[in-house]
Amino acid sequence: MTRVVRRLSRRLPSVSLALALAVMAFGASGCETYHYYDMDVTFSPDWVGGLNSAGGATLCKVIVSGADSHDFNLKNCGLTDGTKYPDVGTFEFATFADSGTLTFTINAYNGSPPGPDCLFGGGTTNMTASSQVTQMGTITVAPNGQPGCPNNP
């Protein structure tokens, strides 16, 4: 046992050095940084009647594709408060992607379930992913010319 203790004490510095090098190598292997995309959602002036027609939105589905992929919902497309029309607000998308193109697609539905029959508007915006921490963008929701399913809520 004494021999083991002696051997350990003799090798402790080299073991510590090896451990430190391993940690440094692990750290140098790649750090990930959050990048944020603050996307402002705006309804286009093409909505006939303005809030009267666009206000029928019950759900907006946001689909992120390209350098990253994700999807999430915006309840009522942010139109909970009519005073915010046409600029309803901003959503923030976080990603580790720092290169390539991020495509934000928004689909507006005016009924349930949010299927193709109830799709009545949408929009797409491309953002170039970079090392910049925060990028601001705008995504405009325009009518697609379809009535959707306003009578089938």
Next chain:
Amino acid sequence: MVQRRRRTCRSAAVLSALAAVMLVVVAVPSSPARAADDTEMPTSKTDYKPQAEDQDRPKDKSLLEKTPADAAVASKAQSGDGPAFYQRWQFWAITGGIVVGAVAAIWGGAVLYHTIRGGDIRPCSSPPQLSCAGQGEPQ
């Protein structure tokens, strides 16, 4: 068949006797009888000689002097008789170092892993958002 059994019994008896003798030999030194014998004076006075009159003492003084080999043996015996490993401060210093190092490595590793994985995501509420989604956000 009977002869064989008799032979077996005989060897068992011999073995028992031998075991009994061995037991006596082993047990006797610690017995009070033996202790009493040790205190008794030898019976034959003709063979007894006081050590002071020992004629076999070496005349050559060099034979009584300690040699380097004796010193080495003595120092080795002394080092072997030291405290147990767990009573040495080196043992506890190394053990403590290993324990502290392990805890620090686990904690530091977790922090490092979290940092490498992007660290903490920033809060969602500045400015008020419609939604916060993506990497690091709850689904």
